Amino acid sequence: MPVPGPMELILLLVIVLIIFGPGKLPDIGNAVGKGIREFRKASSDLEDSVRGDTKRTDDVKTADAAADSTDRTH
Numbered sequence: 001m002p003v004p005g006p007m008e009l010i011l012l013l014v015i016v017l018i019i020f021g022p023g024k025l026p027d028i029g030n031a032v033g034k035g036i037r038e039f040r041k042a043s044s045d046l047e048d049s050v051r052g053d054t055k056r057t058d059d060v061k062t063a064d065a066a067a068d069s070t071d072r073t074h
Helices: 006-020 025-073
Strands: none
């Protein structure tokens, strides 16, 4: 996906200004910023939970292997 250049960004800003007006621009910016922050937080939480489950599974396998080896020696 190509990255928009400076002319496209200026055109987009002008269109947004015409549609919403300069008074609503801060509200729109805040809403977009909140949405991005929430998306990043949800994404990192999901990634942490997936990594945490993988670590727990590895820990259980390691503990099971250690238990098996001690059972065999006794």
